[in-house]
Amino acid sequence: MSLRVTVGRLSNSLVSHPNLLIRYASSEPTDEQGGFTRSIYSKPMYKYVVRDGKSVKIYTGLVTKSSRPAVKFRELLQKAWSTETLTVDSLRSLLLSRMKERNRRRQIVSDKDVDKLGLDIAIAHMVCSLGGRVQLIGHTSWIQPYAGVPPILPNKYVEGFVIESIDLSGTNIVYEGLEFLPCLTHLRYLKMKRCIHLDDFCLSRIGRIKGLQFLDVSECPTITSKGLATLAHSKALRRLIVSGNPQIEDKELVCLLLEDHLPKLYIDGVDYIGQLPDKSKEKILRLVSRNEKFTQTQNEETNVDKLYLIDKA
Known part of the structure; x- marks a missing residue:
């Protein structure tokens, strides 16, 4: 008023x-x-x-x-x-x-910053300025801002500063902020839960991260099935969380095709047999319980590296 x-x-x-x-x-x-x-x-x-x-x-x-x-x-x-x-x-x-x-504009990592700080440190500055956090190889603690105070990050290139995990949950990350993520050769863990600006174009850029093993895009309201299909290029992906995405149509079918294309991938947040009648559910569960060899093989494939399959929240 x-x-x-x-x-x-x-x-x-x-x-x-x-x-x-x-x-x-x-x-x-x-x-x-x-x-x-x-x-x-x-x-x-x-x-x-x-x-x-x-x-x-x-x-x-x-x-x-x-x-x-x-x-x-x-x-x-x-x-x-x-x-x-x-x-x-x-x-x-x-x-x-x-x-x-x-x-x-604040998410654009300039070539000048990359030349001065190195790629990992420049991206760490950008992620922390948005309220996100990063984790380095060989460290258990996260580098993140506290109470609005930015963390102490190097202002020049430091050898051994290598990002392994990034958590951008709840931030205003957009397409421009993901430009250099595919260049992080040691990035294995990426959590982007509840990012309202994350769309299919962003997923297409995330799908080019070759070593990525864990990805959480749950509760992102603008993601569709087309964006999930672009993750088929992530050959190293082992676990994907896609719960609470209202714009994804035929989610079960798309995730089933994605798991078929990437046999070592486990997708969390999808109920494949939830819409089937009770008798059909019982038959499927009985069939899976009898095939112990199949279950053991799947466990060996999906638990290749427990470090990245477990959510670090």
């Missing part, structure tokens, strides 16, 4: 004071020589050209960009005003889009 009142007062003030309105969005050319529409707070861009052997400064018709917060706020108001009216919905959508763009 307070936001609606504030926006209403701002709209009334802009309408009742024409000069103030012109400051935010000028509708007339402010420069007769330039002849273009721009805000009076923006400085015109000039260009020097040679005419008759003399250097002459001319107007380019463009305006310079400024990174000052006040200028950014005025640009935001101009965009909101140009989308019909300065309403609560238009302002909210603009703020939401800016938040998404800011979240996307």
